[in-house]
Amino acid sequence: MNKKKISDSHLVGWLLPVIALLLWAVWGVCSSGNTGFLPTIPEVWSGFLRILKDGTLVENIKISTYRGMKGLLFGGLIGLGLGVLNGISQKADRLLNNTIQMIRNVPYLAMMPLILVWFGIGEETKTILIAIGTFFPIYLNTYSGIRMIDGKLIEMARNYGIKNKDLYLHVIFPGALPSILVGLKQSIGRMWVILIVAEEIASKSGIGYMITNAREFMLMDIIVVGLLLYAILGSVSDGVIIWLEKRLCRWEYLAERRS
Amino acid sequence: MSGGYAIQIQNVEKKFGEHVVLQNVNLDIKPGEFIAIVGKSGCGKSTLLRLITDLEESDSGSIRVMDGERETKKEGVKFLFQEARLLPWKKVWKNIALVSPDQSREAAVKALHAVGLEDKADAWPETLSGGQKQRVSLARALSSDPKVLLLDEPLGALDALTRIEMQILIEELWRENGLTVILVTHDVGEAVYLADRVVLIEEGGITMDERITLGRPRERDSDFAYFEDRILNRVLGRDSVPEKKIEFMI
Numbered sequence: 139m140n141k142k143k144i145s146d147s148h149l150v151g152w153l154l155p156v157i158a159l160l161l162w163a164v165w166g167v168c169s170s171g172n173t174g175f176l177p178t179i180p181e182v183w184s185g186f187l188r189i190l191k192d193g194t195l196v197e198n199i200k201i202s203t204y205r206g207m208k209g210l211l212f213g214g215l216i217g218l219g220l221g222v223l224n225g226i227s228q229k230a231d232r233l234l235n236n237t238i239q240m241i242r243n244v245p246y247l248a249m250m251p252l253i254l255v256w257f258g259i260g261e262e263t264k265t266i267l268i269a270i271g272t273f274f275p276i277y278l279n280t281y282s283g284i285r286m287i288d289g290k291l292i293e294m295a296r297n298y299g300i301k302n303k304d305l306y307l308h309v310i311f312p313g314a315l316p317s318i319l320v321g322l323k324q325s326i327g328r329m330w331v332i333l334i335v336a337e338e339i340a341s342k343s344g345i346g347y348m349i350t351n352a353r354e355f356m357l358m359d360i361i362v363v364g365l366l367l368y369a370i371l372g373s374v375s376d377g378v379i380i381w382l383e384k385r386l387c388r389w390e391y392l393a394e395r396r397s
Numbered sequence: 398m399s400g401g402y403a404i405q406i407q408n409v410e411k412k413f414g415e416h417v418v419l420q421n422v423n424l425d426i427k428p429g430e431f432i433a434i435v436g437k438s439g440c441g442k443s444t445l446l447r448l449i450t451d452l453e454e455s456d457s458g459s460i461r462v463m464d465g466e467r468e469t470k471k472e473g474v475k476f477l478f479q480e481a482r483l484l485p486w487k488k489v490w491k492n493i494a495l496v497s498p499d500q501s502r503e504a505a506v507k508a509l510h511a512v513g514l515e516d517k518a519d520a521w522p523e524t525l526s527g528g529q530k531q532r533v534s535l536a537r538a539l540s541s542d543p544k545v546l547l548l549d550e551p552l553g554a555l556d557a558l559t560r561i562e563m564q565i566l567i568e569e570l571w572r573e574n575g576l577t578v579i580l581v582t583h584d585v586g587e588a589v590y591l592a593d594r595v596v597l598i599e600e601g602g603i604t605m606d607e608r609i610t611l612g613r614p615r616e617r618d619s620d621f622a623y624f625e626d627r628i629l630n631r632v633l634g635r636d637s638v639p640e641k642k643i644e645f646m647i
Contacts, residue, residue, distance in 0.1 A: 294482040297450055298496040298541055299472060308495055312486040389486045392523040 177358045182366075185359030194348070199367070202337065202344040205261070206329045209268020214325060217273040218318065221280025225314070238277065246271040247335060259340035264333070271332045275324035283317025284310060316387045323379045330372050401577030402462050402473060402544040403428045404449060409458035411444055418444050419601045422458070431571055431578045433588030435632060436598040442581045445598065446547050449579065450474050462545065473544030477551045481530035483522040489533055490518040497540040508540035509533070512566060528559035532566070539570060546571075548580040552587065564590055568614065585632060589624045590615050597631060605631050 159179075166178030177185070189195040220238070224231040250267060257263045287310060295301075295309045337346025345364050352360035384391070404426040411419040418441045426432055436442045447453040449460055451471055461468050483492045493505035502518070509515045512532040522530060531551060538546060548567070552560045568591055571578050582588050588595045589609055597605035609624055 290478070290480065290482055291484060293452060294476075294478065297452065297476045298537075300495065304495075308487070309484065312484070315486075387486070389521050389523060392485075392521050 177362055182359045182362045185357070186363045189348075189360065189363065195363075198343060198345050198348050199371075202333055202346070203371070205264050205337075205344065206268060206333050209265045209332070210272045210325060210329050212265065213269035213272035214276050214322065216269070217276030217321070217325070218280050221277045221318075221321075222284060222310075222314075225281045225284030226310070242274050246332065250335070250339070254340060259342075263340055264336040267336050268329055268332050271328045272325035275328065276318065276321040279317045279321025279324070280314060283314030283321075286317070287313040316383070316390050319379060319383050319387065323376065326375045326379065327372065330368060330375075334368065400544075400575045401428045401430075402464050402469065404545065404577065404579075405459075405461045405463060406445075406449075407459050407461075409445070409448060409455045409460060411441070411448060411453065411455050417601055419448075419455075419598075421602055422598075424596065424603065426577060426579065428463075428577055429575050431580070431591060431593045433580045433582060433592035433595045434598060435582060435585055435588050435595060435628065437632065438583065440598045441601045442598045443549055446476075446549050446579060446581050449545075449547060450476055452476070464544070473542070475538050475541050475543035475546055477534060477538050477546060477548045479550045479553050481522070481527075481534040483530060483533060483537075485522050487522075488518070489514070489520050489522060489525070492522065492533065493537045493540050496537055498542055504540055505536075508536040511539065511570065512536045528555050528563065531555060531563065535563075535566070535570070539574065543576055545577045545579070548578065548582075550582055553583075560587070565614075567591065572613075585629045586617075586625055589621060589628065590617070595624075595628055597628065 162176075163179050165176070166180070169175075169178075186195070220234065224235055224238075246267065249270060253263050253266055257266065291309060291313070292305075295305055300308060333344070334346045334349075337344035338350045341347040345367055349361050349364035352358075352364065404424070406422055406424040406426075409419055409422040410417070422445065424432075434442045434445065444453060448455050449462075449471075462471055462474060463469065464473075483489075484495070487495065490502055490505040490509065493508050494500045494502060497504045497508070506515055506518050509518055512535055514529060514532055514536070517525065517529065517533070522533065525533065531554075534551070552563050555563060564587060567578075567580075571591075580588065580591060585595075589611075592609055595605075595607045595609060596603055597607075605628070607624070607628060611620055611624070615621060
């Protein structure tokens with residue numbers, strides 16, 4: 139009875155990555171390296187140690203994270219603001235929503251040439267690109283989160299004299315929060331994608347630049363380190379959001395468990 | 398706590414599009430009175446209740462809330478809905494504190510004590526049963542310092558035993574607080590059990606206004622059955638209203 143089934147455990151999610159790692163190790167031993175196709179695990183490890191020691195790794199992670207967060211902050215705040223505005227006000231919605239939907243249909247990476255021409259390859263370009271990309275998920279989810287709040291609760295609040303600031307603080311915002319966090323999660327996913335592209339094309343630093351630079355010199359180990367780094371950073375940021383969801387929206391888990 | 402407000406409803410009419418829901422409704426409710434409004438579904442009884450607060454606006458006529466001789470705002474008129482309508486993202490005591498004048502935990506716990514749920518102060522609303530939720534909702538209504546309490550079939554979704562418990566609780570709280578209470582229900586027995594007066598609404602107008610002259614707390618005896626039958630027959634459109642003199646009742 140005390141033998142817990144492995145399929146029920148959280149660890150089961152790590153099964154495939156571990157198998158992939160093992161296959162990679164076996165392949166490394168069998169091919170004895172030197173193929174130029176894929177570096178072996180020890181090669182990647184020593185590459186990792188090399189850039190860790192000379193400080194470029196930490197430096198690049200720092201700059202990439204900083205860029206990502208800066209763009210996310212702008213895009214997220216504007217998305218949140220407009221989502222709340224259009225979610226609450228019919229007038230604002232009629233005025234703005236159509237335009238926002240039109241812009242949404244332009245792939246954000248397609249805006250890159252225009253932004254490059256306008257702002258060059260400086261920091262603004264990357265911030266703007268990330269802001270545009272991260273704006274939409276937060277905007278859309280905030281908007282629908284607010285629209286989907288139970289009208290009966292709003293009616294109750296009105297009858298009990300909860301209005302203006304209190305209505306937003308205690309009813310509308312908490313009601314929309316789970317949806318806003320879903321938007322944040324999607325935005326962070328996009329943030330990393332845009333960051334890579336932006337840094338590979340228009341940058342002299344960051345993880346994207348590190349990978350592009352490594353490609354120029356055929357440093358396969360560094361390329362793989364960079365890719366693994368993206369996977370890890372993505373997982374970490376996902377984990378942060380899940381933690382936030384559990385902390386801020388505990389009531390929602392209760393509701394789900396009940397239904 | 399001061400006594401309840403009076404309500405004066407005069408010539409009220411309400412239409413939804415072309416459909417007339419209420420017309421020529423007149424009703425005088427005294428301070429501290431417990432009135433039950435009964436009627437078939439769709440007769441307009443819930444609409445009348447919503448008109449008394451500002452959840453709906455009447456097309457003509459007036460509804461005045463009176464504090465003694467003075468007309469007053471409708472802020473003291475609080476609604477208890479059929480669903481508990483608790484904010485699921487706030488713990489039980491915070492749901493109550495949000496609407497109480499001093500917003501304190503003590504006041505919330507006191508209100509919970511009145512409905513017998515003081516041990517649920519830190520529970521999430523979703524973990525409560527339907528009856529418990531409705532009791533929290535009642536505690537919330539009471540701690541918002543109401544002068545008039547409007548109950549829109551608040552017990553409709555509860556099981557029979559919980560209903561009886563809630564009816565007893567509502568009567569107790571009404572007697573302690575001296576509020577004016579208007580209860581909309583389709584359950585004639587519930588109306589006779591709780592109310593001083595039972596008003597029947599049919600096709601948008603008041604067609605019966607019966608004073609229930611039974612003592613309190615009420616027993617479900619033959620006198621009780623007399624009133625229940627009388628009103629029920631009227632609701633169902635049956636002629637056989639039993640003739641019995643009111644003097645026996647008291």
